Amino acid sequence: MPVTGISVAYATAGALIAYSGIKGATIADTVKQVLAGNLNVTNTEPIGTPPASGSTDQGNTGSSAIAPGASQETWIKQFLSGIGAPATQANISSMTDWMAHEEPSSDWSHWNNPMNTTLRMPGSQSQNSVGVQSYPSLSEGLQASIATVTSGLYEDILLQLRAGNGLKSGAGHGLLTWSGGGYSSV
Numbered sequence: 001m002p003v004t005g006i007s008v009a010y011a012t013a014g015a016l017i018a019y020s021g022i023k024g025a026t027i028a029d030t031v032k033q034v035l036a037g038n039l040n041v042t043n044t045e046p047i048g049t050p051p052a053s054g055s056t057d058q059g060n061t062g063s064s065a066i067a068p069g070a071s072q073e074t075w076i077k078q079f080l081s082g083i084g085a086p087a088t089q090a091n092i093s094s095m096t097d098w099m100a101h102e103e104p105s106s107d108w109s110h111w112n113n114p115m116n117t118t119l120r121m122p123g124s125q126s127q128n129s130v131g132v133q134s135y136p137s138l139s140e141g142l143q144a145s146i147a148t149v150t151s152g153l154y155e156d157i158l159l160q161l162r163a164g165n166g167l168k169s170g171a172g173h174g175l176l177t178w179s180g181g182g183y184s185s186v
Contacts, residue, residue: 065139066078066137066138068137070138075142076096079095079146083146084162091165094160094166095161098115101186102114102116109141111127111134111141112135112137112141113132113134113144114145115141115148117133117144117148119148122140123135123136123140130180153177154177156170156171156174157174157175157178167186168185168186172185
């Protein structure tokens, strides 16, 4: 069977869809990264590991490993780094408040899922009727939270955090979506 342009196009489209799903990115974002030359598909580092010095790889979102028992602030800073946002006081404060809407501050790391994301990951298990997952480690919960926020459904949240503004204004739609209609501000 000869290889045709159409079969190559189908294979490429399938690869883009699969890669987007694995990385928790939208297909549009993956295509943009490919066209910009910023997608390093041979990177075998854990999601979010900072790129090597001088690298311009923007496609490596997520977080490097986070130690069991890490502080809430450490988790937040890793999360912000993973989504490409600065660790400003406004961002840290907003994230602390957002997390308090999901879990009491005294139990912020409940199920290794401080944000109560529903994204299924290898080894995760559903914990309630809406599908909030428990993860085997804080690192996996962090990666799932990053993948969820960067999925394309929370652009207003990303804009505010990446600008260093926190979530006190301008992220109501994303927070409403995240909470299933439960809250629109932190």
